[in-house]
Amino acid sequence: MHPIVSIGTSHHIAPIEFREKLAFSEAQLTEAVQHLRETYQVQEAVILSTCNRVEVYAVANSMRSNDAAAKMLVEFLSRYHRISPESLKKWTYLHHNLASIRHLFRVAASLDAMVVGESQILGQVKAAYDASREAGGARTILNRLFTKAFSVGKRIRSETTIATGAVSISYAAVELAKKIFNTLEGKTVAIVGAGEMSELTAKHLVSNGVSNVIVANRTYERAVKVAEKFNGTPLAYDSNLDFLIDADIVISSTNAPDYLIKRQPLADIMRKRRHRYMFLIDIAVPRDIEPDVNKIDHAFLYNIDDLEAVVASNLKGRQQEATRAEQIVTEEAKRFYDQLQIFQVNPTIKALHQQFREIADTELQACCDKASLTDQQAAAVTSMTQAIIKKLLHDPMKNLRYAVNDGNADHAQYVQALQELFALDVKDEEPKS
Amino acid sequence: MINFLFLLTLLIYLAASIFQTLSLALGNRTEAMAIRLTIESLAFWGTLVGFAFLTLFIPLWWLQQGHFPMTHWTDSIAFFAWAVTLIYLIIVRLTHLRTLGSFVMPVAFIAILISYSFATHTAALPEPLRNYWLLAHTTLIFLAYAAFIAAFGFGLMYLMTERKIRKKTDTLLDNLLPSLGISDELGYRCTILGVILLTMGVIVGSLWTQYIQDVPWRWLDVKVISTLMTWLIYVVQIGLRQFWGWHGRKAAYAAIIGFVAVLCTYAGVEIFLDSMHTYR
Numbered sequence: 001m002h003p004i005v006s007i008g009t010s011h012h013i014a015p016i017e018f019r020e021k022l023a024f025s026e027a028q029l030t031e032a033v034q035h036l037r038e039t040y041q042v043q044e045a046v047i048l049s050t051c052n053r054v055e056v057y058a059v060a061n062s063m064r065s066n067d068a069a070a071k072m073l074v075e076f077l078s079r080y081h082r083i084s085p086e087s088l089k090k091w092t093y094l095h096h097n098l099a100s101i102r103h104l105f106r107v108a109a110s111l112d113a114m115v116v117g118e119s120q121i122l123g124q125v126k127a128a129y130d131a132s133r134e135a136g137g138a139r140t141i142l143n144r145l146f147t148k149a150f151s152v153g154k155r156i157r158s159e160t161t162i163a164t165g166a167v168s169i170s171y172a173a174v175e176l177a178k179k180i181f182n183t184l185e186g187k188t189v190a191i192v193g194a195g196e197m198s199e200l201t202a203k204h205l206v207s208n209g210v211s212n213v214i215v216a217n218r219t220y221e222r223a224v225k226v227a228e229k230f231n232g233t234p235l236a237y238d239s240n241l242d243f244l245i246d247a248d249i250v251i252s253s254t255n256a257p258d259y260l261i262k263r264q265p266l267a268d269i270m271r272k273r274r275h276r277y278m279f280l281i282d283i284a285v286p287r288d289i290e291p292d293v294n295k296i297d298h299a300f301l302y303n304i305d306d307l308e309a310v311v312a313s314n315l316k317g318r319q320q321e322a323t324r325a326e327q328i329v330t331e332e333a334k335r336f337y338d339q340l341q342i343f344q345v346n347p348t349i350k351a352l353h354q355q356f357r358e359i360a361d362t363e364l365q366a367c368c369d370k371a372s373l374t375d376q377q378a379a380a381v382t383s384m385t386q387a388i389i390k391k392l393l394h395d396p397m398k399n400l401r402y403a404v405n406d407g408n409a410d411h412a413q414y415v416q417a418l419q420e421l422f423a424l425d426v427k428d429e430e431p432k433s
Numbered sequence: 434m435i436n437f438l439f440l441l442t443l444l445i446y447l448a449a450s451i452f453q454t455l456s457l458a459l460g461n462r463t464e465a466m467a468i469r470l471t472i473e474s475l476a477f478w479g480t481l482v483g484f485a486f487l488t489l490f491i492p493l494w495w496l497q498q499g500h501f502p503m504t505h506w507t508d509s510i511a512f513f514a515w516a517v518t519l520i521y522l523i524i525v526r527l528t529h530l531r532t533l534g535s536f537v538m539p540v541a542f543i544a545i546l547i548s549y550s551f552a553t554h555t556a557a558l559p560e561p562l563r564n565y566w567l568l569a570h571t572t573l574i575f576l577a578y579a580a581f582i583a584a585f586g587f588g589l590m591y592l593m594t595e596r597k598i599r600k601k602t603d604t605l606l607d608n609l610l611p612s613l614g615i616s617d618e619l620g621y622r623c624t625i626l627g628v629i630l631l632t633m634g635v636i637v638g639s640l641w642t643q644y645i646q647d648v649p650w651r652w653l654d655v656k657v658i659s660t661l662m663t664w665l666i667y668v669v670q671i672g673l674r675q676f677w678g679w680h681g682r683k684a685a686y687a688a689i690i691g692f693v694a695v696l697c698t699y700a701g702v703e704i705f706l707d708s709m710h711t712y713r
Binding site: 165166175176178179180181182183274275276277294297298300302306309310313314317 | 594597598599601603605606607612613614615617618678680681682
């Protein structure tokens, strides 16, 4: 059997200083995969390198033990990046076979991510796989493994809510806006004051369809500077808030010590905008918007605590779902591992059958020629031979498959014994697409 | 046989209503993820099958009675349920928004339940009334009612969503309710559709009585007056929205008031008052 080994590091166990040393740039990736295959005689390899993790998945030659294969990967990393084996031992994890498979499935399903359920990772794993495949790293086994990992990732996304619900304040604001307006297309957002958070929120709103941005600041220059980023309209305000008449979404984050937007003036503004919905987001501390604004018809006010509560409840939901997702991953990994072993045994079984049949065919031909049998007799002898082959191979094959399905470690030895005793010429199967 | 089939239809509607309501209650909640999709499809397929069964009864009763089945009020209320489901399914087809079913399917179920409970006899339709004018008149008006019921459903959805946003509840984002803007807009469209259908129905009815039947127009008929009141409620609502920006919450309340008016016009007049429109 070919051992599957993986070595890696992630934000869970290693600091950035170590991860950056271990990282592979895109340019290095192809070369590293080829180097790994040529110098270390690894049959297949995929390297995944993102800002949060660096992982190498490899399939070793069937003659090697798990430990030897692992040692080889450690050696590769330590030489390639000039890192001492000791620090590698400290900051990396090593997995074999089923554990490797399970780990990859967890990564692809975004269960191992910093923010569980974030969607970027699946794309990153795909890109890593594509790059390694092009470099000749991914073949029969890793092709199957990664294809399966993508489908497990997708399955978890569709069957659990692990990837739903905003987990940042700015996305929570976007989701809330979507619960108010029928569409964000053509809507106007007004940023009052400045700040990273309000700009980020505005950016998300714009990418979700909001088309106009008004940037209001006490100093016009500041407003211009921020407005440039959004192709928006800058304006300087004093006490006149009439620009809010056009604003469907208001994000306020000024340093004002008192309420900037109060109930009565806003009620007047709402009347002037014919009571179209207004979503007000107050992320300033101390607050900019009088809480009573939330009592005005069609005006909805959320402050920083409200948004954080939304985020917290979404995060809690994701955590709960993660447990269910872990179960799916464990099941799928086990099933894949079993299939992979049967898949690896199949070529041997096929070759054995082939050999028996060839011998029988040659002997039958000789026998028929010598004894000048009638068609009827020849047919009888042929079917008898086939029955003998079938019966001879029945028990060994049954027991071999049992050994595989039971997870009995002996089956690797069985396969090797068969190959050697019968001098079989076994070729690895290409995966069925 | 027909009775048994009708009972079956009733039970399917009951199941569909329960599943519809359940799927709204579960929302997108994470704990219910596994069963949610099953419940949602059960609700929708229940609605489709129930509707197919109910559709079957129109030709069945027609054959049984020898004329279109809208003479006895128990038939008419089943027809009302049919119209409500039809409008709902059209809305689903156009908007892919199934949530409305949680509000309209129970209404349809109650209508069928009433029809089933009281369907004891079927009166023969007097000869002069057996014509397609009456069929068009009643069909249009029932479809109008159904559109108003849908508007009512959207009104309730609007108020529920608004409450969640206002109170910042936990289930704020974990629900299947559409945004305020969508509930409001679709409710408005249903109202317009209802007004158009009701206007057409009334015109057909009055043309028929005046020119074909040669019966003098009875303004003081209770049904006529209450129908006009209902019509007026909806027309005023549309006007206020167009000219004074009355949308959102006010429109949602108006849809509920309209719903009550429809109930009074349809059921109230039927039960408590005498009119030339009364089913016998």
